[in-house]
Amino acid sequence: MEAIVILPLIFLTIFAIFQIGLLFVARNTARRAANEAVLIATVEGGSMDAARAEGKARLDRAQGGGTMPLLSDYTVDVSQEGDTVTAVVRGHAVSLVPGIPMGVTMTATGQDQGWVPEP
Numbered sequence: 001m002e003a004i005v006i007l008p009l010i011f012l013t014i015f016a017i018f019q020i021g022l023l024f025v026a027r028n029t030a031r032r033a034a035n036e037a038v039l040i041a042t043v044e045g046g047s048m049d050a051a052r053a054e055g056k057a058r059l060d061r062a063q064g065g066g067t068m069p070l071l072s073d074y075t076v077d078v079s080q081e082g083d084t085v086t087a088v089v090r091g092h093a094v095s096l097v098p099g100i101p102m103g104v105t106m107t108a109t110g111q112d113q114g115w116v117p118e119p
Helices: 002-042 048-063
Strands: 071-081 084-093 103-111
Touching: 002 048, 002 071, 002 084, 002 103, 048 071, 048 084
Parallel strands: none
Antiparallel strands: 071 084, 084 103
16 A cells, blocks of 8 residues: 555656756756857857857757657857857757756856957
């Protein structure tokens, strides 16, 4: 009789642990892509288009061609305001429970390191 109550709780706990792990990995993947996009945009000769392409390429590589991607429906937005570059990666982490969205948004910011001539 006790197993009827305890086993579902154990399975639910294990399920929750796996879901939290998948969400954690998806957030780290998005954070790395945002950081890489900012890095590409802030180096000398970097551009917003190159940064956006590198962020998307990093996310594509992280998927590994698997049947269940870590981050789906992702977008990489890179913008520059003054000498500050901001990259925002948005997507959806894998959800083990159908119908429950697991949105992921990670932002990285950096200063433009463009070449400045000496006086």
